[in-house]
Amino acid sequence: MPSDNQSFNYFLRERGADWDVRSLLYHIARSVKYINFSIRAGNTGGAGTENASGESQIAMDILADKIISKELEKSQLAKVIASEEQDEPMTFKSHRGNYFVAYDPLDGSSLVDANLAIGTIFGIWESPEMVGNKAGDGMVAACYAVYGPRITLTIALKGKGCHEFELNDVGEFILTRADITIKDDTTYFAPGNLKVCRENPKYATVMQRWLTKQSKLRYSGGMVPDLHHILSKGHGIFTYPKDKSQPEGKLRLLFEGAPFAFLFNEANGVGKNQAGHDILDTIVTDYHQNTTVFIGSKNEVKAVTDLLA
Ligand code: AHG
Ligand code: MN
Ligand code: MN
Numbered sequence: 001m002p003s004d005n006q007s008f009n010y011f012l013r014e015r016g017a018d019w020d021v022r023s024l025l026y027h028i029a030r031s032v033k034y035i036n037f038s039i040r041a042g043n044t045g046g047a048g049t050e051n052a053s054g055e056s057q058i059a060m061d062i063l064a065d066k067i068i069s070k071e072l073e074k075s076q077l078a079k080v081i082a083s084e085e086q087d088e089p090m091t092f093k094s095h096r097g098n099y100f101v102a103y104d105p106l107d108g109s110s111l112v113d114a115n116l117a118i119g120t121i122f123g124i125w126e127s128p129e130m131v132g133n134k135a136g137d138g139m140v141a142a143c144y145a146v147y148g149p150r151i152t153l154t155i156a157l158k159g160k161g162c163h164e165f166e167l168n169d170v171g172e173f174i175l176t177r178a179d180i181t182i183k184d185d186t187t188y189f190a191p192g193n194l195k196v197c198r199e200n201p202k203y204a205t206v207m208q209r210w211l212t213k214q215s216k217l218r219y220s221g222g223m224v225p226d227l228h229h230i231l232s233k234g235h236g237i238f239t240y241p242k243d244k245s246q247p248e249g250k251l252r253l254l255f256e257g258a259p260f261a262f263l264f265n266e267a268n269g270v271g272k273n274q275a276g277h278d279i280l281d282t283i284v285t286d287y288h289q290n291t292t293v294f295i296g297s298k299n300e301v302k303a304v305t306d307l308l309a
Pocket of ligand 3: 061084104105106107108109
């Protein structure tokens with residue numbers, strides 16, 4: 001149950017979030033509600049098409065993408081938007097706002113048929129210039145929705161913390177957890193791309209570390225619920241290392257890595273790449289570039305990236 005009857009708009013205004021960012025988040029929240037309806041009522045089948053990362057799209061990836069782009073267009077605040085499901089970013093020259101919004105419309109598409117929790121991820125930057133900058137330059141907010149037994153929206157604003165809201169039965173997102181905080185140490189691990197153990201013995205050493213520590217495995221195969229588990233429990237580590245076929249990793253910098261690194265930074269956690277550098281310091285060279293991902297409790301992320309160095 002919500003701890004306090006505060007809508008996210010009221011709460012973020014009290015926290016000093018400016019009108020434009022709250023307005024963008026209002027449109028993002030609307031898109032999340034529509035996507036939630038379409039997940040419950042829609043077509044769970046394949047679309048027969050591929051996205052820019054060469055992955056098969058399902059009908060719901062495409063529908064969620066359309067819902068979000070329409071809402072961001074209505075906001076009049078996003079000058080440029082980039083989606084995991086669109087080859088090129090879209091520019092709205094007439095918009096009064098100057099924001100850049102990157103999004104993964106549906107994270108965990110491969111879990112839809114199995115009826116597991118899935119999500120949507122957004123990053124918001126104050127200027128549309130991205131290529132050549134560090135991913136974290138000008139980043140002002142990030143958020144993600146979890147479509148599970150309950151629908152939640154977790155929002156982080158620059159310097160204003162990370163907070164969870166839950167959709168109630170009259171369609172409002174109400175505060176459920178303010179100032180989510182990640183402890184430095186953990187006993188939870190979510191190990192993506194475990195097949196890497198075979199080609200990189202160092203990843204097998206990391207796995208051995210978790211077994212020796214008697215850590216608890218919490219892994220669904222969806223980055224959103226896996227990272228939401230860590231934020232909910234207040235500790236944990238999620239890893240997605242590179243392999244020979246994916247030398248920069250699988251996950252996308254702008255649609256997945258950077259938004260979650262931003263959310264975790266605001267919650268006292270960290271988001272590093274396999275080299276142990278902040279994901280948010282990665283120079284953007286391409287809207288669809290990939291990154292390795294090591295996110296969660298500070299000490300554990302350091303120990304794991306040190307073992308892989
Ligand atoms: P998406 O559905 O947006 O393509 O992302 C899926 C991602 C992420 O959610 C998850 O951590 C990872 O893919 C799992 O990939 P594999 O099962 O291929 O290892
Ligand atoms: Mn994804
Ligand atoms: Mn996706």
